[in-house]
Amino acid sequence: MKKLAFTALALSVLLLPALAMADDDCPEGMKLAFEEDFEDGSDRWETTDDTNWELHKNGDGKAFGIIGRKSDYNPPHRSPLTIALLKDFEAESFVMTLQIKSILDTGGHRDACLFFNHQDATHFYYVHLGATPDPNSGQIMIVNDAPRTPLTDNKNKTPWDEEWHTVKVVRDAEEGTIAIYFDDMETLHMECSDTTFGMGRLGIGSFDDVNDFDNIKVYVPE
Numbered sequence: 001m002k003k004l005a006f007t008a009l010a011l012s013v014l015l016l017p018a019l020a021m022a023d024d025d026c027p028e029g030m031k032l033a034f035e036e037d038f039e040d041g042s043d044r045w046e047t048t049d050d051t052n053w054e055l056h057k058n059g060d061g062k063a064f065g066i067i068g069r070k071s072d073y074n075p076p077h078r079s080p081l082t083i084a085l086l087k088d089f090e091a092e093s094f095v096m097t098l099q100i101k102s103i104l105d106t107g108g109h110r111d112a113c114l115f116f117n118h119q120d121a122t123h124f125y126y127v128h129l130g131a132t133p134d135p136n137s138g139q140i141m142i143v144n145d146a147p148r149t150p151l152t153d154n155k156n157k158t159p160w161d162e163e164w165h166t167v168k169v170v171r172d173a174e175e176g177t178i179a180i181y182f183d184d185m186e187t188l189h190m191e192c193s194d195t196t197f198g199m200g201r202l203g204i205g206s207f208d209d210v211n212d213f214d215n216i217k218v219y220v221p222e
Contacts, residue, residue, distance in 0.1 A: 027095050027219055034089055034218040038062040045084040048073035048205075052082055058214050065103070065212035066205070076122050078147035080113050085203035091220050092117070092173040092199040098216040100129075100167055102160040104209065108132035110160050112211045114169055115203035125151075125197060127169065127180050127190070128207060129158045140178055140192045151178070154190040158182060164214075173198050 026032060036044065038055060042064050047053050049071045056065045064084070071081040100112045110131040118124035122145045130137030138158055139150035159182075168181040176195040179188055204213045 025217070029222055030095060030219040031222050032217060033091070033094075033220040034086070034216070036216040038064045038214060042084075044087055044089075045203075046087050047084045048075075048082065053084060056212055058212065061214070063101070063212040063214040064204075066210050069104075069106070069208050069210060071208075077143060077145070079141075079143045080115075080126060080128075080148075080205055080207040082208070083113075083115060083203050083205040085115065085118060085201045089218075090199050090201055091171075091218060093221055094169075094171050094202070095219040096169045096202060096216065098167055098204070099164045099214045100204075101162070101164045101212045102209065103162075103211060105160070106209055108134075109137045109207070109209075111137065111158075111207050111209050112167075112213075113205050113207060114167065115201070115205065116169060116171055117173070117197035117200035118203060119197055119200050123197060124200065125178065125194070127178075129160075129167065129180075129182070131158050131160050133157065138190070140180065140190060142194060142196060144196060151192040151194050152190050156189055158189070 039061055042055060052066055052068050052071050054067055056063045066082050073081055102110055108131055112129045113126050115124055115126045124143050127140050128137060133154045135150050138154050140152045141148040142151055165183055168185055170179040176193040179191040182189040
């Protein structure tokens, strides 16, 4: 009996750090709804151009990446060319975290993009994580049956290099807020408010650059 009690106690002590870590990762009042590390491939993603995406090595694992700046996809309005959207998953309010590596230095508009509340090819939000901000770069954008339009007047540069970076998107559809964090998860990189789109798909990609993506998590309200 004592041996059984000791075993249970030891097991509970061993589990405590893991449980605490899970609580730390998950925002308060939310639950993990989706997780992707690409170890089982990319079947859960729908791309605008399958020939421009492939699985890459990332340490002992895999990442999903864009391999070229050009794409066969021709969007109805001026907007990103390379998009991979989650299949069979939508969210309205959410927190999304992931790691991104920019592969090629293409200057001030060197970018990665994250898509959310995506209704269709002509109605969605995205954040353009451009190296140097201007009206077409480094902004939260809306595509609403018209060429992409900035919702922000962001002045913060996105410090891309050849390393992995952590990005977080926080969307509160009820309040209308969209908040973006880059590496520092406590300091806003850019933010805005808009209530045009609600429930929709989430995705990764770029306007016309080359990036790898990995370790994606999406949390939704409990």
